[in-house]
Structure formats: C-alpha cells, structure tokens
Amino acid sequence: MVFEGSSAAISHTGKVRSNNQDSGYSGANLFVVADGMGGHAGGDVASSIAIHRLEPLDQPYTSVEDAQASLQAAATTAAGDLIRAAKDRPELAGLGTTLSAIIMVDDYAVIGHIGDSRIYLYRDDAVTQITADHTFVQRLVDSGRITPEEARYHPRRSVLMRVLSDMDADPELDMFVMHTQPGDRWLLCSDGLSGVVDEAHILKAMRMGMAPGRTADNLLKQALDGGAPDNVTIVLVEVGGQHAMHSGTATIVGSASNPANITVPPVRAPRGNWLHPVRQAANEPSHFEPAPEYLEELIEEDRRRAKRRRLGWIAGMLVVVAMLVFAAFAAYSWTQTRYFVGADEDSVVIYQGVQQNIGPITLSTPLRDTDILLANLPPYQRDSVERTITARSFSDAEAIVTRLQAGADRVIGETPLPTPLPTETPTEDAG
Known part of the structure; x- marks a missing residue:
C-alpha cells in the first residue's frame, strides 16, 4: 500500500559553513535526513552514501517487520560502504553521518534512528520529540546532571556517542514502530534546525496549517534568522489531512542531490582567520564521535565544569549579598545624619x-x-x-x-x- 499524504524536503548550507554536509530524501513511503560528519569533505560523502543506500527502500511493504528488517539491513550496508570509502580514499578517514528515517506502512510509521538528527510528531496541537539524541550531553540530561536548556548551550553538545561511520560495521539503530492517524505531521530535521529553533517555535509553525512545502520554508527562515551556524535540512510529512498528495517523484536534497561521483575539495590553508574566526569554524567538523577512552575524560571535564559553575554561582551570590549589605549599611548611615x-x-x-x-x-x-x-x-x-x-x-x-x-x-x-x-x-x- 502506498502512503497517502503529502511531503516536502529542503536543505540549506546555512550562514556559516562553506559546504552542505546534510542530505534529505522525501519519497512515496520513505523519508530520511542524514547529517554528515568528517570535516570539509567526508560529511558530504557519508550523508550521500546513506541516502543512496536507503533509497531502494522506498516501496510498499506487507508488514512493519519487513520494513524494520530492510531498514536495519540498509543501514548496516551503508556502514560497510563508509568503511570501504575510507579505505579507498584515506582523506575521508573518520567520515560518518547521523540517520533518521521513517518508512510508512499502512497506518504505521517504522522509525530508525542513530545520531542527533531528530524526528518530531505534531498531533493534537502539540509537538513531541520522538527520537533521543545519541550525544554526550543527552547522557548528562538523562542522568539528571544538567537540564535540557543547559544541554542546548553545552560546549560538548556536538559529541556523538553513536553514529553511522567507518568505525562500526554493525551500527546500533533505535528501531520502533508508531501508529499514525490522519492529520499527523512528522518532522525530520538535522540539528541545524533543532539547535536553533526550539519546540515552541516549531509548534507555532505547525499550527499555521500551511502545506508541507510552505511550512518547511517557514522553519528554514527561522533557522536562518537565528544565525544558522550549521547546515539545515528539513523533511516534513503530512498524513492525510487537507493538502493533496504530491507527485510520486522522490525529492533528494543536500549533498545527495549531487552526482554520485562526489569530488572531494582540497583542504585549503585558512587565511586571515584572526580577522574571520567564523569562517575558520565553517570548515571544522559539525560533529565528533569520540573513541571509547575519551568518554571518561569528557565526564571528568564535565565534573570540573559543574564544580566551576557551582563555585561561580556561590561567588556571584556572595558578591550580591555583599553589595546588598553595603547598600543597607550606606542607607542606614545616611539616615543617621537626619x-x-x-x-x-x-x-x-x-x-x-x-x-x-x-x-x-x-x-x-x-x-x-x-x-x-x-x-x-x-x-x-x-x-x-x-x-x-x-x-x-x-x-x-x-x-x-x-x-x-x-x-x-x-x-x-x-x-x-x-x-x-x-x-x-x-x-x-x-x-
């Protein structure tokens, strides 16, 4: 059974980065966002490989179990492709990509996810984050050590703990199935959107009831207005609803929309970085997957940060109390001249x-x-x-x-x- 609904996909380099390492796919039954990592070139290749490896999954399925098995197999094959790409082209070593995908099977959404791209569901006038970020800071949030708001600005928010990469031939995807209903809107996006536009503004855009293409444009504009420090990719899927089904032609955006034989741009020595620090950051990796031994170092660093934060808070409170005491003393001294x-x-x-x-x-x-x-x-x-x-x-x-x-x-x-x-x-x- 072919999915009945409408969808849209859009991708933008953003205002800081010099190339687009994101890829997106919107088809008849398959919808995917992949956010590449690996520096100036590797991210382009990784996200493109992932999209093209999953593209054949865009077909009707007789059961959700078949769709799940196909999705896991395609992700594993994509990981093997990344390993071979790194061996054949040593300059791509360390490449990887996030992957968030939905296969629609009748009234169900089969979801596969790894990394920190996200899937949101708009239903009953509320937006819910369906996937969990596989990041270092999300572990800190889950353990109660920091709040979700602190995680948005944590200096290690780009550290990925799980990702589709050339270092793991058997990637562990979060796989689950959810029931859908008419009027649902599924939003798949890279962290170029979720890192800039919060859920309250995503909800506001969804409430406007515009067609998926116009809603995606609205969300992209918000990300650009917010500075768009990273690539932004959005795939929006509407189940049933008031908007007519689009053409059955699949839409591929981002680096995967380029020819399959991707040219790896040479890494140029940065010039004038002391004048343009933002341009220097544009060619740095947007994500980082740590080696296992690096985790303890990050945890220890976070403990030090938490300790410094507590000391800073105490010092700030002492300064405020001292100022209040001084002000009270000065005011009382003045009254004694009357x-x-x-x-x-x-x-x-x-x-x-x-x-x-x-x-x-x-x-x-x-x-x-x-x-x-x-x-x-x-x-x-x-x-x-x-x-x-x-x-x-x-x-x-x-x-x-x-x-x-x-x-x-x-x-x-x-x-x-x-x-x-x-x-x-x-x-x-x-x-």
Missing part, C-alpha cells in the same frame, strides 16, 4: 534618624528628652510634634525645641494659678 522632633509618651524628644521604619527595624533613636510636656504646648504645636517635625541638622532641631519651649512658657503664663484652699484655724472644745 534629625526630627517628635514625642514619646508625654514629652518632646529630639530623635536621630528618619521617621520611617522597615518592618521591625527602627531607623531612629531618641537623642535628647527636652522635658517639655506635650500638655503644656499650644494645640497646633502639640499636633505638629505628634506628627513629627523634620530638622535639617541637630542645631536646627534644637532651634525647633527652643520655639516649642517658648510656646509652652506662654501657655503656662496664660493659665491662672489655682486658688489655694482656706486654711482652717483649730478651735477649742467647748466645755
């Missing part, structure tokens, strides 16, 4: 500080009790003292107290003294 005249329970007091408090912290202290009773002040002065009177300095506060004393003296002078009670004269008892 004065005001207020009241305690029954008398006028000169205070040092400001009238405001910060929670339980009092920003003022009594400096001198003037012994002027509030009861002896005129009502308007008593009210002002109870609301506090701000002074510019201690001498200004004393001047305010002098005026208050004068007011109190006037009140005392205007108040008539109480009439003394008459003194009784003792009398003698009669008799």
Whole structure:
C-alpha cells in the first residue's frame, strides 16, 4: 500500500559553513535526513552514501517487520560502504553521518534512528520529540546532571556517542514502530534546525496549517534568522489531512542531490582567520564521535565544569549579598545624619534618624528628652510634634525645641494659678 499524504524536503548550507554536509530524501513511503560528519569533505560523502543506500527502500511493504528488517539491513550496508570509502580514499578517514528515517506502512510509521538528527510528531496541537539524541550531553540530561536548556548551550553538545561511520560495521539503530492517524505531521530535521529553533517555535509553525512545502520554508527562515551556524535540512510529512498528495517523484536534497561521483575539495590553508574566526569554524567538523577512552575524560571535564559553575554561582551570590549589605549599611548611615522632633509618651524628644521604619527595624533613636510636656504646648504645636517635625541638622532641631519651649512658657503664663484652699484655724472644745 502506498502512503497517502503529502511531503516536502529542503536543505540549506546555512550562514556559516562553506559546504552542505546534510542530505534529505522525501519519497512515496520513505523519508530520511542524514547529517554528515568528517570535516570539509567526508560529511558530504557519508550523508550521500546513506541516502543512496536507503533509497531502494522506498516501496510498499506487507508488514512493519519487513520494513524494520530492510531498514536495519540498509543501514548496516551503508556502514560497510563508509568503511570501504575510507579505505579507498584515506582523506575521508573518520567520515560518518547521523540517520533518521521513517518508512510508512499502512497506518504505521517504522522509525530508525542513530545520531542527533531528530524526528518530531505534531498531533493534537502539540509537538513531541520522538527520537533521543545519541550525544554526550543527552547522557548528562538523562542522568539528571544538567537540564535540557543547559544541554542546548553545552560546549560538548556536538559529541556523538553513536553514529553511522567507518568505525562500526554493525551500527546500533533505535528501531520502533508508531501508529499514525490522519492529520499527523512528522518532522525530520538535522540539528541545524533543532539547535536553533526550539519546540515552541516549531509548534507555532505547525499550527499555521500551511502545506508541507510552505511550512518547511517557514522553519528554514527561522533557522536562518537565528544565525544558522550549521547546515539545515528539513523533511516534513503530512498524513492525510487537507493538502493533496504530491507527485510520486522522490525529492533528494543536500549533498545527495549531487552526482554520485562526489569530488572531494582540497583542504585549503585558512587565511586571515584572526580577522574571520567564523569562517575558520565553517570548515571544522559539525560533529565528533569520540573513541571509547575519551568518554571518561569528557565526564571528568564535565565534573570540573559543574564544580566551576557551582563555585561561580556561590561567588556571584556572595558578591550580591555583599553589595546588598553595603547598600543597607550606606542607607542606614545616611539616615543617621537626619534629625526630627517628635514625642514619646508625654514629652518632646529630639530623635536621630528618619521617621520611617522597615518592618521591625527602627531607623531612629531618641537623642535628647527636652522635658517639655506635650500638655503644656499650644494645640497646633502639640499636633505638629505628634506628627513629627523634620530638622535639617541637630542645631536646627534644637532651634525647633527652643520655639516649642517658648510656646509652652506662654501657655503656662496664660493659665491662672489655682486658688489655694482656706486654711482652717483649730478651735477649742467647748466645755
């Protein structure tokens, strides 16, 4: 049974790299993305070999088991092709490629995956990453040592732990089968897209409901707008849905779209790299597959990085705390240059500080009790003292107290003294 749906494939060199090491394939039943590795030339050859080795799989299958067996066999054969290519052309030693493929069989998607290219599924207004990256940083994420967000910017995010290469004649692909349903959209992409455009923006593009070709163009534009430091390859497959099925002609993009006899460009000595560091990076491998003994070194390096990160965080917190303490001390010192005249329970007091408090912290202290009773002040002065009177300095506060004393003296002078009670004269008892 031929898959019923529409699809599109697109590949771009990106804004930094000088050649395209990615390849993509979109056919009637087969959909593949391969991201080559191996420097200036090897990646081109590796991804192209993988695509052309899988191309014959684009046919109807009677069962998912047949499709799985064919996919695994083709990947193993491709690995053998890479080994022979490296032997015949020593300049290609170390070449390899990621591989993410889907074979549609009736209502099922047969998936094979190795490396860090990805397959996403858009269903029920949500985007889900279906494949797991075979990278060093993904192991750190799986073990809980770093977060997925930290993995996006980890300096070792390009270190691949599993890949289709000239160093393994029996590659271990993740193989599984998933049920599909009308309206599903499967996105296969190299890390040139997933490393720049996050899932939230992929979801936004999918929600627009455009045909696969226009959706792929939209995602590519986002990657280019984000700098596109690596090659970008996108294969988008829509199951059923509103868009008509495309022609049965397969679409091959990237390095695999070139003639089979790929010319290996000579490696030129870099010129002016101190002026153009980005151009130097353009010819460096986008991925690296480590030797087994290198893993322990990477883990130890990551431990050192984690320790430095913790120390840096602690040092930063100490600096922030020190700044806050200094600011609080400076602010408190400033408050102690201020004065005001207020009241305690029954008398006028000169205070040092400001009238405001910060929670339980009092920003003022009594400096001198003037012994002027509030009861002896005129009502308007008593009210002002109870609301506090701000002074510019201690001498200004004393001047305010002098005026208050004068007011109190006037009140005392205007108040008539109480009439003394008459003194009784003792009398003698009669008799």
